Each structure stands twice: as C-alpha cells, then as structure tokens.
Amino acid sequence: MLAISAAPAHAQDSTKQAPLKIVASFSILGDFVKNVGGDRVEVTTLVGPDSDVHVYSPTPADAGKMAAAKLLIVNGLGLEGWLPRLLQAAGAKAAIVTATKDIAPLKSGADADPHAWQSVANAEKYVTAIRDALAKADPADAGFFRQNAETYLAKLDALDREVRQAVGRIPENRRKVISTHDAFAYFASQYGIQFIAPLGVSTEAEPSARDIGAIIAQVRAAHIPAVFLEKVGDPRLMRRIAAETGAKIGGTLYSDSLTGEKGDAPTYIDMVRHNIKVLTDALANDP
Numbered sequence: 001m002l003a004i005s006a007a008p009a010h011a012q013d014s015t016k017q018a019p020l021k022i023v024a025s026f027s028i029l030g031d032f033v034k035n036v037g038g039d040r041v042e043v044t045t046l047v048g049p050d051s052d053v054h055v056y057s058p059t060p061a062d063a064g065k066m067a068a069a070k071l072l073i074v075n076g077l078g079l080e081g082w083l084p085r086l087l088q089a090a091g092a093k094a095a096i097v098t099a100t101k102d103i104a105p106l107k108s109g110a111d112a113d114p115h116a117w118q119s120v121a122n123a124e125k126y127v128t129a130i131r132d133a134l135a136k137a138d139p140a141d142a143g144f145f146r147q148n149a150e151t152y153l154a155k156l157d158a159l160d161r162e163v164r165q166a167v168g169r170i171p172e173n174r175r176k177v178i179s180t181h182d183a184f185a186y187f188a189s190q191y192g193i194q195f196i197a198p199l200g201v202s203t204e205a206e207p208s209a210r211d212i213g214a215i216i217a218q219v220r221a222a223h224i225p226a227v228f229l230e231k232v233g234d235p236r237l238m239r240r241i242a243a244e245t246g247a248k249i250g251g252t253l254y255s256d257s258l259t260g261e262k263g264d265a266p267t268y269i270d271m272v273r274h275n276i277k278v279l280t281d282a283l284a285n286d287p
C-alpha cells in the first residue's frame, strides 16, 4: 500500500477556506465589495472601469463569471436593465443583493434615478448592505467584514465632510453646472450644487435639437459658469454648448464608472475627490 501523507485532521483550523466569489455589476460596487471583503473575497465586475453601465451588452464570459459566483451585487433602481436576460442566459444560482435596498430613491419622471452612490451618505448605506450580505454568505468571517466596513465607513464620513467644506467655499450664486447626463441629482440634493443635463438619467437617448436649444438658453439666462464632460456620453455635445454660451469647460466628472489604476478615479473615494476638485476649481473664483 502506498503511504499517502494526508493533511492532519485539524488542517481546516489553520487553512482558510477559499475566498467568497462575488460578482459586482459595475466598477463602483466592485470597489465597495473589495473594501469590505478584503482578501476573503474574490470580486469580478461585469461592467469594468471606463465603461458605460447604461448601455452594456453582456458577453459570454459574463455568464461564466455568474455561474461561479456565490453572490451577485447589483445597484438596482433600474440601472442594470440588461441583467434579467443575462441571469436567464447564465442560469445563475448566485444570491442577488441589491445594494440600494435601504435608500429612498429620487425620482426622474416616473422612474427611480439609479445614481444613488453620488451621495456619500448613500454610499455608506451601500457599504452596510454589502457588509451584511457578506456576513450572511460567510458567517465565519463576519467579524472581519464588520471591522473592514467600520474602517471604510469612517473614511466615507471624512469624505462627506470634505465635500461639504469644499462646496461651502464656492460662492452660492456659482453653485450650478451643466453635465452630460443626469447622474448627479443625489449629489445635488445632498450638497447643494445644481446640475443641468442635456441627456436624461440614462445615456441611451440622444437629446433633440430642441433639448439642446433649451439648455443653451438656460445656460445663458442663469449665467452658468461651467460645463463638465463625463467619461460616458458624447463630449462633442458639451463642447458645442460651451462654445455657444461662453461657459468654460470645467473638466471631466466621473459619474457611473471608475477609471483604471492609472486614471483619475481608480476608487470611489478618488472619484468623489476628483469630482469635487474639478467643481471647486471651475466654480470657486469669479474670473
């Protein structure tokens, strides 16, 4: 008989189980999950950095990611319109966690506005929902998740204060901007900067010539100081509005996606800091 050196019976005490496999629908959620889950989770995202979650087309590889996942973390509020078809195609068995479940959504017409993460106070609710879902899926690591969440939530608290202070330094009559699509209503209501967008809450529809005309008239009438580009949507439209109104182009705001490691917004905290910096730079001083 061959001698097989078997692992000692108590091996599972010292050897941790494999990390929890999690799929997050888009990059911002993926970042929240990494912060809470640390090395006890293996996170993949469906819509990666620098990609538009509104108009995503799932790939066959996505079905594979879903099949292996224990949890699927989604935003909800109508953001992932492409998800039901993917779930069906993948025959996924992962439990679905809706990270916005404790958030009262703002409305955009008859629909919910999905961009709830743009308020840092809401981001904290996402993190809490993710923490609870991870603890439920992997009770042995619940304490670890709780501790990570606490550390990250403290950073988000500080970030929220930072944004309030930065907005506080912008003269009140200059707290208004144009951005490509309507992604900042939660930011606007939380922090008091007015956003006007030629596209609606999704990037799917093109604005009509009439919509653009109305925006141009509004920028002129309200003396809106700056126009901002986004990674999603068509920059030519914003350049045209800037050219016709004399508003300056204030830079790029990140709304629905993080950037790669070398970009301006590889994490959620970087994204909010970047946005508040470009807003403050463009609005703070009357030229």
Ligand SMILES: [Zn+2]
Pocket: 054, 115, 181, 182, 183, 201, 202, 203, 255, 256
């Ligand atoms: Zn959006």
